[in-house]
Amino acid sequence: MTLSRQLILLVCLLFFLVFAGTFFISLQNTRDYLENQLDSHAQDTATSLGLSLKPHLEKNDIATMDSMVDAIFDRGYYTLISLEKMDGSIIVKSSQPVKIEGVPEWFVNLIPLNAPFRSSVITMGWNPGAKVIVQSNPGYAYDDLWDSAAGMLRWSLGSLLAAIIIVIVALRFILSPLRDIAKQALAIASREFPILEKLPRTRDLRVVVLAMNKMASKVENMLAEQTELAEKMRREAYDDPVTGLINRRGFNLNLDRMVTAKEEVPYGAMFIVQIADFDDYNKKNGYAAGDELLKQVTQLLADLVEPSREPVLARISGSEFAVLIGNLSVEEAQEIGESISRGLGKVNLGQTDDITLHIGVGYYRAKLSAADLLAGADMALRSAQRSGETSCCLSDTGVAGSVQVRGATQIKEMIQNAIDAHGFVFYFQPVKMLADGQVLHYELLARIKDENGDLIPAGVFIPTAERFGITTEIDRILVEQVLEMIAASPDSSNTFALNLSATSVLNQEFVDWLCDKIEASSSVAHRIMFEMTETGALIDLERVSTLVERLREHGVSFGLDHFGARHASFGYLKSLKLDYIKIDGSYVVNIGDEKENQFFVGAISKIAHGLEMKVIAEMVESESDFNTLAGLNIDAAQGYYLGKPGESLDV
Structure with missing residues (x-):
C-alpha cells in the first residue's frame, strides 16, 4: 500500500x-x-x-x-x-x-x-x-x-x-512530490537521470527533492566522468590523433583477433598503403599540409572500402596505412587493392608535386600467423615500391594452398537453399559465468551446407547475403528455427542468443514481425535473447533503443556484440538500456600482457555495471586471459578455453 x-x-x-x-x-x-x-x-x-x-x-x-x-x-x-x-x-x-x-x-x-x-x-x-x-x-x-x-x-x-475529500485532495497535492521522487528513483534505476525542476513548498519534501536531484546529478556526472576517462585512455592508447583512425597498437589487436577467430574469419586480406617520400613532402609543404594529406588519404580509404565488409582502417606509421578485411577471396582482394590504387592515384591538394602511393596486399588463410601475414603484406609493398609509381602488388604468401573460396553467386545459391528448406545448422558455444562456471546462455552460430554437405560459417556467407540484400530473410528463418527448437524442449531451462543483422534491426517491418512472433511464442520467449554488433547499432541508436524496449516488454534480453571494435564513443550506453555487452576479442586476446587493455576492460566493466548491464568477454583462449578477466570484475566469458562451438549443447 x-x-x-x-x-x-x-x-x-x-x-x-x-x-x-x-x-x-x-x-x-x-x-x-x-x-x-x-x-x-x-x-x-x-x-x-x-x-x-x-x-x-x-x-x-x-x-x-x-x-x-x-x-x-x-x-x-x-x-x-x-x-x-x-x-x-x-x-x-x-x-x-x-x-x-x-x-x-x-x-x-x-x-x-x-x-x-x-x-x-x-x-x-x-x-x-x-x-x-x-x-x-x-x-x-x-x-x-x-x-x-x-x-x-x-x-x-x-x-x-467532505473532510475525507478535502484530505484526499490535500494529501495528493502535498504528496505529489513523493510521486515525482518515486518516478525519479525508478528512472535512475532505469539508467536515466532526470532533475525535478519544481520544488515542493513543504520544507521536508523540498529537502528530499533537493537531495534526490543532487544524487541524480552526481551519479550521472560520475558515469560521465568514468566514460570520458575510459574513452580518453583508449584514444591515447589506440587512436591516431591526426586521422582519427586506430594506431599501430590498435591495429595489432585487431590483427591478432582476426587470426585467432578462425571460425568467424577463415580467410581475408591485409592492405598496406604507403605515401611515398612523405618526409620530403612535409619538409617542402609544411607539417600542416602533410596532416591534410593524411586526412584526405584517410577519407578516400573510408570511401573506397565497403562498410558492409566491416573493414579495420589504421595508420600504422607516419606515412603508412593498413586496411584489414576478413572473408575475401584472392580475386576480391586483388580487385579492392587495385580500386584503392586507382582512387589514391588521384590524390592531390593543388600542389605541383604528384602524390605517389604504393599498396601491398597480404592474403590470409587459416593457420597463418599474424607475423606471416604482416611479412607477406610488407613483401608485396616492397614490390610495389620498386615500380616507382602508384601501384598495387599481391603477395604469394597465403595464396598457395589457401582454403577453397567460392564466388558470391555460388554462396548465394547455397544461402537460398538453406532459406527454402529452413536448413540452417546451429552450432552452440557456451557463455559461462566467471564466478562459478555455470552456463549463462549459449550463443547460436549459424552454418549453411555446401554441395558436399560441409558447413560454411556465417562469417563467410553473411557478407554475400548483405551484398544481395537477403539478410533480413535469413534472420526471419533463423528466428523461426530457434523458436521451434526451444519449443521442442519445454522442460529445458537453457537460453540461447541469436545475432541479428543491422539491416534487419533497422527494418521496421522486420521489427514488427519479430515482436509479433515473440508475443505469439510467449511461453518460450524468455529463453531467447538477441544481440547485434556495435557497428550496426551505431547506425541508428534510436531504432535500436525502440527494439530493446519492445523486446523487454516480452521478457526478452538484448545485447551488443563486438563492443569497442569500432573505437566509437560509448556514452550512448546510457540511453540504450541493454542487458549485456560483449567486449570485442581484440581487447581480450592476450589481455594478461596488455596493461592498456586491462584498464579499458576494467573501466568498461565499471560503467556497464553502473548501468545494470552484464559484461561478457569474447575470445577467451587461455587460462591467463581467463584469470586476468576474473580480476577485472567481468561477469561471463566465451571462447575456446571455455568451450568450442559444437553441434550439441555438451560443448
Missing part, C-alpha cells in the same frame, strides 16, 4: 473517530435534556394539578376530579396520572401503555429514556390529604431524539465525507 493511501486511511480513521465521538456525545446530551424535560414536565403537571384538585378534594367531588384528570391526560403527553390517598388507595386514575411510533425498535432498545414518576401532595388543613402522581409519556421524546439523531448523523456523515 502506498504512503499516500496509508495517510489517507489514517486521517479518515481519525476523522471517523472524532465525528463518531461527537455524534454520541451530542446524542447523549440530547437524551439527558429530554429526560430532564420529562422530569420537569411531570413535576409541573403534578404540582399544578394538585392545586386545581384541592377544592374538589375537600368537597370529595370525585366526578369533577375525574373529569379534570381525564382532560389533562387526554392531551396524550402522559402515561399515568393518578390521585391517591396517603394510604395508597386510588381516588382517580388514568393510564395508558407507552406507544412509540415512527422510531425503530432497535433505537429504543439502544437508547432507553427514563420517564420518572413525579408527585405533589395536597394538604387538607395542616395535614396531607392526598397526592397526585404523574409520569410523562416518553414516546414524544423518542420522536424528538430520533429526529435529532438522524439529523446529527446526516450532518456528521456529510461533514466526514
Whole structure:
C-alpha cells in the first residue's frame, strides 16, 4: 500500500473517530435534556394539578376530579396520572401503555429514556390529604431524539465525507512530490537521470527533492566522468590523433583477433598503403599540409572500402596505412587493392608535386600467423615500391594452398537453399559465468551446407547475403528455427542468443514481425535473447533503443556484440538500456600482457555495471586471459578455453 493511501486511511480513521465521538456525545446530551424535560414536565403537571384538585378534594367531588384528570391526560403527553390517598388507595386514575411510533425498535432498545414518576401532595388543613402522581409519556421524546439523531448523523456523515475529500485532495497535492521522487528513483534505476525542476513548498519534501536531484546529478556526472576517462585512455592508447583512425597498437589487436577467430574469419586480406617520400613532402609543404594529406588519404580509404565488409582502417606509421578485411577471396582482394590504387592515384591538394602511393596486399588463410601475414603484406609493398609509381602488388604468401573460396553467386545459391528448406545448422558455444562456471546462455552460430554437405560459417556467407540484400530473410528463418527448437524442449531451462543483422534491426517491418512472433511464442520467449554488433547499432541508436524496449516488454534480453571494435564513443550506453555487452576479442586476446587493455576492460566493466548491464568477454583462449578477466570484475566469458562451438549443447 502506498504512503499516500496509508495517510489517507489514517486521517479518515481519525476523522471517523472524532465525528463518531461527537455524534454520541451530542446524542447523549440530547437524551439527558429530554429526560430532564420529562422530569420537569411531570413535576409541573403534578404540582399544578394538585392545586386545581384541592377544592374538589375537600368537597370529595370525585366526578369533577375525574373529569379534570381525564382532560389533562387526554392531551396524550402522559402515561399515568393518578390521585391517591396517603394510604395508597386510588381516588382517580388514568393510564395508558407507552406507544412509540415512527422510531425503530432497535433505537429504543439502544437508547432507553427514563420517564420518572413525579408527585405533589395536597394538604387538607395542616395535614396531607392526598397526592397526585404523574409520569410523562416518553414516546414524544423518542420522536424528538430520533429526529435529532438522524439529523446529527446526516450532518456528521456529510461533514466526514467532505473532510475525507478535502484530505484526499490535500494529501495528493502535498504528496505529489513523493510521486515525482518515486518516478525519479525508478528512472535512475532505469539508467536515466532526470532533475525535478519544481520544488515542493513543504520544507521536508523540498529537502528530499533537493537531495534526490543532487544524487541524480552526481551519479550521472560520475558515469560521465568514468566514460570520458575510459574513452580518453583508449584514444591515447589506440587512436591516431591526426586521422582519427586506430594506431599501430590498435591495429595489432585487431590483427591478432582476426587470426585467432578462425571460425568467424577463415580467410581475408591485409592492405598496406604507403605515401611515398612523405618526409620530403612535409619538409617542402609544411607539417600542416602533410596532416591534410593524411586526412584526405584517410577519407578516400573510408570511401573506397565497403562498410558492409566491416573493414579495420589504421595508420600504422607516419606515412603508412593498413586496411584489414576478413572473408575475401584472392580475386576480391586483388580487385579492392587495385580500386584503392586507382582512387589514391588521384590524390592531390593543388600542389605541383604528384602524390605517389604504393599498396601491398597480404592474403590470409587459416593457420597463418599474424607475423606471416604482416611479412607477406610488407613483401608485396616492397614490390610495389620498386615500380616507382602508384601501384598495387599481391603477395604469394597465403595464396598457395589457401582454403577453397567460392564466388558470391555460388554462396548465394547455397544461402537460398538453406532459406527454402529452413536448413540452417546451429552450432552452440557456451557463455559461462566467471564466478562459478555455470552456463549463462549459449550463443547460436549459424552454418549453411555446401554441395558436399560441409558447413560454411556465417562469417563467410553473411557478407554475400548483405551484398544481395537477403539478410533480413535469413534472420526471419533463423528466428523461426530457434523458436521451434526451444519449443521442442519445454522442460529445458537453457537460453540461447541469436545475432541479428543491422539491416534487419533497422527494418521496421522486420521489427514488427519479430515482436509479433515473440508475443505469439510467449511461453518460450524468455529463453531467447538477441544481440547485434556495435557497428550496426551505431547506425541508428534510436531504432535500436525502440527494439530493446519492445523486446523487454516480452521478457526478452538484448545485447551488443563486438563492443569497442569500432573505437566509437560509448556514452550512448546510457540511453540504450541493454542487458549485456560483449567486449570485442581484440581487447581480450592476450589481455594478461596488455596493461592498456586491462584498464579499458576494467573501466568498461565499471560503467556497464553502473548501468545494470552484464559484461561478457569474447575470445577467451587461455587460462591467463581467463584469470586476468576474473580480476577485472567481468561477469561471463566465451571462447575456446571455455568451450568450442559444437553441434550439441555438451560443448
